[in-house]
Amino acid sequence: MAMEDTSERQPRQSPDEFGALYERLRRRAAGAGGGRGALATLTPDTVRAAAAEVRSGRTVTLASPVETEPTPDNPRPAGHRLTSPPEVTADGTGLHFATDHFSMDVHGDADSHLDALCHVVYNGTLHGGVPAATxxxxxxxxxxxxxxxxxxxxxxxxxxIPRLREVPWLEPGDHVSADDLVAAERSQQVRVGEGDLLLVRVGHRRRRNETGPWDAARTRAGLHPTAMEFLAERRVAALGSDSNNDTAPSPTEGVGFPVHVLGVHALGLHLLDYLQFEDLVPLCEQEGRWSFLCVVAPLRLPAATGSPVNPIAIL
Known part of the structure; x- marks a missing residue:
């Protein structure tokens, strides 16, 4: 499908500008997480305070359905097969079990997933200077x-952000700036604070649902790298988006995923990629608020770089 070229609207970032931004954020986060990165901001006190966000008791998923058919943005989809279809007898008596086998390319461009802190290797290290050889x-x-x-x-x-700009979605290649985040706070009468799980909607999932999948690895909306200073100043615990969080093409010369480098590597943020907020938005509009209790429960995969997730918002 034909897509609008928005690359000229992106403020380009030189390697020197990116390097200076990376160092500022890395120094801000140095030693603050005690090996847990930004998750250290999630204390028993912040969890108790978050529980007070539950008022109506309504729950909604923030995950996209797992897909098993190839698409332009998901050429290696998840695999699913029944390993033991139930062989029910003619009279329907007796006990039978149906069992399944799943496989997934966790860090693809369609399925909702969590990026662990070991996912991003930059200049030979992981977050906090941990050797990449680990x-x-x-x-x-x-x-x-x-x-x-x-x-x-x-x-x-x-x-x-599309609500702020009064559009259904941001076009692929467009980006979210720090000014956009501040303006969205003002418009929605909410303020991002320490220990929050910041979720940024760009409308990627709605666009995909309405116009069909495209090669999101080549072009997609996301955050501009300079927006990460907003997250550092507010000391958020995690970042999620209905896109990859990074804009494509990258606005940073020589760095393909600058938001991942700044978020995961410099700040120690777990990233949630390719969520969906189309079920959440109408509930927030009905209740007149944009904050809620959020629960993210990754699979226990002790040596994995990420996990599929089904985050739940509780209003």
């Missing part, structure tokens, strides 16, 4: 998704 063919021995084994539970805040 990630081997047998798995990660440090900073794996096991860090989040007790769940990521806190106050979720959804900032809806």
């Amino acid at each position: 990630v081997t063919a047998d798995g990660a021995t440090a900073l794996s998704v096991e860090l989040a084994r007790n769940g990521i539970v806190g106050r979720g805040v959804l900032l809806d």
